Amino acid sequence: MALTVAVSQSCGMCFGGKQLRCAIILKAGRGCRNVLGTNMRFSNLLLPKIPKICSRSKHKYAECMLKLVEPYDESSIPQPKLLKKASVVMGYDSLNDLFKYGRADKDAMDDFDISLACKRFPCITLGSSPPVGLYDETKAGGSEMKSLLADQSCEAVVSNSMDAELRVDRFGLSEAWPSLYPALPNESSTSSEVGSLPSEAPIEPLLDKCISCVPGLSKRLYHQLENCGFYTLRKLLHHFPRTYADLQNAQIDLDDGQYFIFIGEIISSRGMKAGCSFSFLEVIVGCEIADTETTSGDEVVNIDSGQKKKIYLHLKKFFRGTRFTSIPFLKSIEGKHKVGEFVCVSGKVRAMRSNNHYEMREYNIDVLKDEDDLSLRAKGRPYPIYPSKGGLNASLLRDTIARALQALPANFDPVPKEITQEFGLLCLFDAYMGIHQPKHIDEADLARKRLIFDEFFYLQLGRLYQMLEGLGTQFEKEGLLDKYRKPRLNAAYMEGWSSLTKKLLRALPYSLTSSQLSAISEIIWDLKQPVPMNRLLQGDVGCGKTVVAFLACMEVIGSGYQAAFMVPTELLATQHYEHLLKLLDNMEEDEHKPKIALLTGSTPDLQTGDITLVIGTHSLIAEKVEFSALRLAIVDEQQRFGVVQRGRFNSMAMVNSDGSPKDDQHMAPHVLAMSATPIPRTLALALYGDMSLTQITDLPPGRIPIKTYIIEGNEKGYENVYKMMLDELQSGGKVYLVYPVIEQSEQLPQLRAAASDLETISQRFQDYSCGLLHGKMKSDEKDEALRRFRSGETHILLSTQVIEIGVDVPDASMMIVMNAERFGIAQLHQLRGRVGRGVRKSQCILVASSTSSLSRLKVLEKSSDGFYLANMDLLLRGPGDLLGKKQSGHLPEFPVARLEIDGNILQEAHMAALFMISDKNLVCYMQNVLSKSHDLEQFPALKAELSMRQPLSLFGD
Numbered sequence: 001m002a003l004t005v006a007v008s009q010s011c012g013m014c015f016g017g018k019q020l021r022c023a024i025i026l027k028a029g030r031g032c033r034n035v036l037g038t039n040m041r042f043s044n045l046l047l048p049k050i051p052k053i054c055s056r057s058k059h060k061y062a063e064c065m066l067k068l069v070e071p072y073d074e075s076s077i078p079q080p081k082l083l084k085k086a087s088v089v090m091g092y093d094s095l096n097d098l099f100k101y102g103r104a105d106k107d108a109m110d111d112f113d114i115s116l117a118c119k120r121f122p123c124i125t126l127g128s129s130p131p132v133g134l135y136d137e138t139k140a141g142g143s144e145m146k147s148l149l150a151d152q153s154c155e156a157v158v159s160n161s162m163d164a165e166l167r168v169d170r171f172g173l174s175e176a177w178p179s180l181y182p183a184l185p186n187e188s189s190t191s192s193e194v195g196s197l198p199s200e201a202p203i204e205p206l207l208d209k210c211i212s213c214v215p216g217l218s219k220r221l222y223h224q225l226e227n228c229g230f231y232t233l234r235k236l237l238h239h240f241p242r243t244y245a246d247l248q249n250a251q252i253d254l255d256d257g258q259y260f261i262f263i264g265e266i267i268s269s270r271g272m273k274a275g276c277s278f279s280f281l282e283v284i285v286g287c288e289i290a291d292t293e294t295t296s297g298d299e300v301v302n303i304d305s306g307q308k309k310k311i312y313l314h315l316k317k318f319f320r321g322t323r324f325t326s327i328p329f330l331k332s333i334e335g336k337h338k339v340g341e342f343v344c345v346s347g348k349v350r351a352m353r354s355n356n357h358y359e360m361r362e363y364n365i366d367v368l369k370d371e372d373d374l375s376l377r378a379k380g381r382p383y384p385i386y387p388s389k390g391g392l393n394a395s396l397l398r399d400t401i402a403r404a405l406q407a408l409p410a411n412f413d414p415v416p417k418e419i420t421q422e423f424g425l426l427c428l429f430d431a432y433m434g435i436h437q438p439k440h441i442d443e444a445d446l447a448r449k450r451l452i453f454d455e456f457f458y459l460q461l462g463r464l465y466q467m468l469e470g471l472g473t474q475f476e477k478e479g480l481l482d483k484y485r486k487p488r489l490n491a492a493y494m495e496g497w498s499s500l501t502k503k504l505l506r507a508l509p510y511s512l513t514s515s516q517l518s519a520i521s522e523i524i525w526d527l528k529q530p531v532p533m534n535r536l537l538q539g540d541v542g543c544g545k546t547v548v549a550f551l552a553c554m555e556v557i558g559s560g561y562q563a564a565f566m567v568p569t570e571l572l573a574t575q576h577y578e579h580l581l582k583l584l585d586n587m588e589e590d591e592h593k594p595k596i597a598l599l600t601g602s603t604p605d606l607q608t609g610d611i612t613l614v615i616g617t618h619s620l621i622a623e624k625v626e627f628s629a630l631r632l633a634i635v636d637e638q639q640r641f642g643v644v645q646r647g648r649f650n651s652m653a654m655v656n657s658d659g660s661p662k663d664d665q666h667m668a669p670h671v672l673a674m675s676a677t678p679i680p681r682t683l684a685l686a687l688y689g690d691m692s693l694t695q696i697t698d699l700p701p702g703r704i705p706i707k708t709y710i711i712e713g714n715e716k717g718y719e720n721v722y723k724m725m726l727d728e729l730q731s732g733g734k735v736y737l738v739y740p741v742i743e744q745s746e747q748l749p750q751l752r753a754a755a756s757d758l759e760t761i762s763q764r765f766q767d768y769s770c771g772l773l774h775g776k777m778k779s780d781e782k783d784e785a786l787r788r789f790r791s792g793e794t795h796i797l798l799s800t801q802v803i804e805i806g807v808d809v810p811d812a813s814m815m816i817v818m819n820a821e822r823f824g825i826a827q828l829h830q831l832r833g834r835v836g837r838g839v840r841k842s843q844c845i846l847v848a849s850s851t852s853s854l855s856r857l858k859v860l861e862k863s864s865d866g867f868y869l870a871n872m873d874l875l876l877r878g879p880g881d882l883l884g885k886k887q888s889g890h891l892p893e894f895p896v897a898r899l900e901i902d903g904n905i906l907q908e909a910h911m912a913a914l915f916m917i918s919d920k921n922l923v924c925y926m927q928n929v930l931s932k933s934h935d936l937e938q939f940p941a942l943k944a945e946l947s948m949r950q951p952l953s954l955f956g957d
C-alpha cells in the first residue's frame with residue numbers, strides 16, 4: 001500500500017489551520033506551566049479534528065508543527081499525544097527528536113524535508129517522480145485528503161503509515177527477490193473511497209487494505225480493533241469462527257444459554273438513553289413457537305398442526321459514550337429496523353423475568369424478503385461462534401466481520417478462475433461469506449476447503465517461485481520447468497548412465513529393486529540437466545537408499561566432477577565410507593576407481609580434484625572446505641539438517657574463493673536429500689514443497705517381517721524378555737539393547753540407563769560378550785564398538801538412540817527397547833529398522849514402564865509400514881511434535897488447515913502451484929498463458945497476494 005504522506009507544497013493558513021495552531025500553542029503552553037497537566041479531554045477533542053482540518057485546508061501541516069514546538073526547549077516540550085503523533089507524521093521517532101533534529105533540518109532546508117518522511121516510510125520514492133502529496137490534489141474539489149488521511153483520525157494516519165511501512169518490506173525481501181514483489185502501486189491505484197472498495201481487484205492486495213475501509217466503523221471501534229491487531233481486512237476476515245452453533249429450530253424448549261434460530265416479526269424498535277453516556281437499542285421480535293407444555297415430550301412437534309405460543313425476543317445492543325445518547329443517533333439506530341418486517345434472528349437466548357420474554361445480546365438479524373427466504377432461513381442456519389480477542393467480545397467481532405464482508409467486491413479472487421474451477425473451489429468472496437455467514441454447514445465446509453487450499457497453494461507457489469528465483473539464467477529456469485513438462489522417464493532407461501555407475505551396479509552383491517531402479521533413473525536424468533537438482537529421496541528404513549545415493553555419486557564422478565556425502569553422525573560417515581570402499585573393492589578393473597575420503601578431523605585436499613567423493617558430517621559445509629568441481633551433494637537424513645544447511649550446498653561452487661563467479665561448468669551442485677523417516681507425503685510437501693520427491697516404496701526381497709512384542713516392564717515382564725534374549729543368542733543372533741539415557745539419574749530413577757545396565761547384563765549373560773555405545777563416547781570408541789558388534793566379537797550391544805539413524809548391521813536380529821514409552825512412534829519405527837536388515841528372522845521387544853503406555857505402542861505391533869506409522873504419529877501428536885522441536889520450526893503455521901487431515905487439499909494445491917509456474921496439459925488455458933509467464937506477470941493480483949502471504953515461511957529457519 002503506498003502511503004501518501006501529508007506534505008502539501010502550498011502554505012496557506014486557513015481557518016482550520018489557524019484553529020489548530022492556536023489550539024496546539026495553547027496546549028503546549030499549558031504543558032510548560034504544568035508538566036503533569038496533560039489535559040486528555042482537550043487532546044481527545046483536538047485529535048480527530050486534525051484530519052478534518054487538513055482535508056479542508058492545504059496548509060503545511062508538518063512545517064507548522066515544527067514552528068509550534070520551536071519556542072520550547074527540549075526539556076520543557078509538553079508531551080501530549082497529539083504532538084507525539086504529529087512528530088511521527090513528520091518522520092521523527094518522538095517529539096524530542098523532532099525538536100532536536102527538526103531545527104537542524106530546518107536550517108539546512110528551507111522546506112520540510114520529505115526525505116525524513118521517506119526514511120520513515122520507505123514506500124515513498126523520491127526521484128524524478130512528482131513529490132508525494134499528503135493531500136490528494138487531483139481529487140475533485142482539489143482539497144480532499146487522499147485515502148488514509150481521509151479517515152477519521154490522525155492516529156489512523158500514523159498507524160496506517162507504520163503498517164504500510166511494515167508491510168511494504170517487512171522482511172527486506174523485495175531486493176533479494178524482486179520479481180515476486182509487485183511494484184508499489186502508484187498514487188492512482190491507492191485512491192479509494194473510504195468505506196467502499198473498487199469493484200475490480202486492484203494490484204494492491206485488497207485484503208491488506210486498512211480496516212478504515214470497513215463501512216460504518218466508529219472511531220472508537222477502529223482503535224479498539226487496531227489495538228487488538230486487526231489492522232487490515234485480512235486480519236479481520238481471518239478471525240474465523242471457532243465453531244458453529246448447531247442451531248436448533250426454536251420449535252422446542254428454550255433453554256437458557258442455548259443458540260436458537262427464530263423467524264418472527266418486528267414489533268418495536270427503540271433507541272433509548274439510559275444515562276448521560278449510555279444508551280441502548282432494543283428490538284422486540286414476536287415469534288410463534290410450538291407450545292411444549294401442551295404437547296408430550298416424545299411427540300414430534302409440528303408447529304403447523306399443534307398448539308402454538310407467542311414469545312417475545314428482546315434483542316439488545318448497548319452503546320457507551322455521550323455521542324451515542326444524542327436524539328439523532330438514537331433515531332438512526334431504531335430506524336434500521338422497521339416494525340412489521342419479517343426477520344430471521346439467531347443467537348443465544350436468556351429468559352427474562354416475565355413469561356415468554358427472552359433476551360438476546362448476541363444475535364444475527366436478517367430481514368426476510370419473501371416466502372422462499374422465510375422457509376429457507378428457518379432451516380437451522382449455522383450460527384458462527386467467534387473466539388473473543390483482546391477484550392473484543394464475540395458478538396462485536398461478528399458484527400464487525402459482517403461489515404467487513406460488505407466491503408468485499410463479489411468478484412474478488414486473486415486465484416484465477418481456471419484454477420478454482422479445476423479444483424472445484426469456491427471463489428474467495430464466497431469462501432469468506434461461507435465461513436463467516438454460512439447458510440448451511442456444507443457451505444462452511446466448502447469455504448474451509450477453499451481457505452485451506454489458499455494456505456497451501458501460496459506456500460507451494462512461493463516455494464516453487466523461490467526455486468526459480470534461485471536460478472540465474474532464463475535458460476536454467478526453462479530447464480527446470482522442462483522437468484515438469486516432460487513425462488516421467490522409463491525406469492529401465494540405462495544407456496545414458498556413465499560406465500562408472502554401471503560398474504558399481506555390477507559390483508553390488510544384489511540386484512536393485514524396481515523402485516530403487518526407477519529412483520536412480522530419475523535422479524540420473526536430473527543430474528544430466530543444466531539446472532541444479534533439488535530432490536528428496538524418501539523411503540522406509542532399510543529400503544536401500546544409500547546404494548541409490550552411491551550410484552548417483554558415481555554418475556557425477558564418471559563425468560569428471562566431485563560429490564559430497566553429508567551424514568548426521570560420524571558413526572554413519574565411517575559406516576558409509578567402509579561400505580563404499582568394500583563395494584569399490586568388488587568393482588572390476590582397478591584403474592579409474594574413484595578416490596574417496598572420510599572427512600574427519602583434518603580436511604583432505606579437495607582442491608586438486610584428486611579426491612572425487614568425500615563423506616563427512618556437517619563439517620563438509622564448513623567455510624574452509626573448498627571443492628574444485630562439486631557437482632552433487634547428498635544430504636543423508638535430511639531432517640537432521642536445517643534448510644539453511646541444505647541451502648549451503650545450493651550456494652556452493654557458484655563463486656571462487658575470491659568471490660568471482662565461476663564459469664558455467666560450475667553451476668550450483670545438485671542436491672539429493674534423503675530421509676529415512678517416512679514423513680507422510682503431506683508433511684513432505686509442506687516442508688519441502690520446493691523439492692522434487694522420489695520415493696522408494698518396496699523393500700529388498702527376502703526380508704522377513706520383524707515380529708514386534710509390547711511387554712510391560714515389571715518383574716515378570718523382564719524375566720520373559722531375558723528369556724527371549726537368551727533364546728536368540730543361543731541360536732546365533734545378535735541383540736541391541738536400547739536405553740533412553742546413558743546414566744541412571746536421581747531425577748528419573750524409573751529410567752533404565754545403558755552404562756548403568758552394562759554390568760547387570762554382562763552378569764546375566766556371562767557366555768556372551770557385551771558392548772556399549774552412546775553419544776558421549778569418543779568417535780573412535782564408537783566406531784570400534786560398532787565394528788566389534790558388526791564383526792561378531794560382541795553379541796549384545798547396549799546403546800542409546802545413537803544407533804537410530806542409518807546403523808546397518810545386517811545380521812543383528814533382536815532389539816529390545818527399554819522404557820519404550822519415552823520414544824515417539826516414528827522414532828521406534830526407525831530404531832526397529834536396525835534389525836531385520838538381512839535374511840535372518842528378527843524380533844523387536846518394546847518394554848513399556850506402565851500399562852497406560854501399552855496401548856499407544858500397540859500400533860507398532862500391528863504395522864511395520866513406516867508411512868502408515870508416520871501418519872498415525874501425525875494424527876496422535878500433530879505435525880510439529882512429530883518432527884521434534886527443532887525441526888518443527890520449519891513447519892509453516894496454517895491457521896485453518898490441519899496437516900494431519902487436510903493432506904489431499906495440500907496435494908491439490910501443489911498441483912495448482914505447478915500449473916501456475918509451468919504449463920501443464922491439464923488446463924489448456926494455462927498452457928497458453930503461463931508457458932511464457934512463470935513470473936506470474938499475467939496474474940498481478942495473484943502475485944501481489946503471494947508477496948503478502950508467504951515471505952516468512954519461504955525461508956524455513
Ligand SMILES: Nc1ncnc2c1ncn2[C@@H]1O[C@H](COP(=O)(O)OP(=O)(O)OP(=O)(O)O)[C@@H](O)[C@H]1O
Pocket residue numbers: 510511512513516539540541542543544545546547676700701805806807808810833837
Ligand atoms: N536391492 C537390494 N537387495 C538386497 N539387499 C539390499 C538391496 N538394497 C540394499 N540392500 C541392503 O539393505 C540394507 C539396508 O540398505 P541401506 O542401508 O541402503 O538402507 P537405507 O534405506 O539407507 O536404510 P536406513 O533408512 O536405515 O538408513 C543394506 O545392508 C544393503 O546392503
